[in-house]
Amino acid sequence: MVLAYLESSPYFFIMHTKLMRVVQQGEAFAVQSQKSENGQLMKCNIVLQEMGGKFENQYVATMLGNMAMFKLAPGDVVAVTLRFSTREYNGQVFQDILLTDMYKLN
Numbered sequence: 001m002v003l004a005y006l007e008s009s010p011y012f013f014i015m016h017t018k019l020m021r022v023v024q025q026g027e028a029f030a031v032q033s034q035k036s037e038n039g040q041l042m043k044c045n046i047v048l049q050e051m052g053g054k055f056e057n058q059y060v061a062t063m064l065g066n067m068a069m070f071k072l073a074p075g076d077v078v079a080v081t082l083r084f085s086t087r088e089y090n091g092q093v094f095q096d097i098l099l100t101d102m103y104k105l106n
Contacts, residue, residue: 014084015100022076023047023058028068036065044068046099048080061097070102077105 024047033041044063050056061082063070072078081101087094 015081016084017079017081017101019051019077019079019105020048020059021051022072022074022078023049024074025072028063041065042068046072048078048099051077059097061099063099063102067099067102072104079103079105 026045028042028044030040031043032039035041041064044067045060046063047058047060049058059082061080079102080099083098083100085096085098087096
C-alpha cells in the first residue's frame with residue numbers, strides 16, 4: 001500500500017541524518033513566505049561534504065528561518081538531518097535538499 005502511494009504521488013521525501021563537513025555557506029537573504037508570521041523567511045544555501053576523504057559526496061542544501069542566520073566556517077563538522085524531496089512539474093523532476101536539524105560539533 002505504501003509503495004503504491006509513493007509510486008503514484010508527485011511528491012516524495014526521505015530524511016537522512018549524518019556527520020558532515022561544511023565546504024561553503026552563502027549569505028542569508030529574505031524570501032517571501034506565506035507560512036511565516038511577517039510574510040518573510042530567511043534562506044541560505046550551504047555546501048556539505050560527507051566525512052572521509054577529499055573526494056566524498058557533496059550536497060547543496062537549503063537552510064531556512066533562524067537556522068539560516070547561523071554562521072558556519074569551512075571545515076566545521078556538523079551533525080545534520082537532511083530532507084531529500086522530489087516533485088514533478090511540467091514533465092520534469094526536481095529535487096530539493098532541506099537542512100531540517102543541525103548541531104555544530106567542533
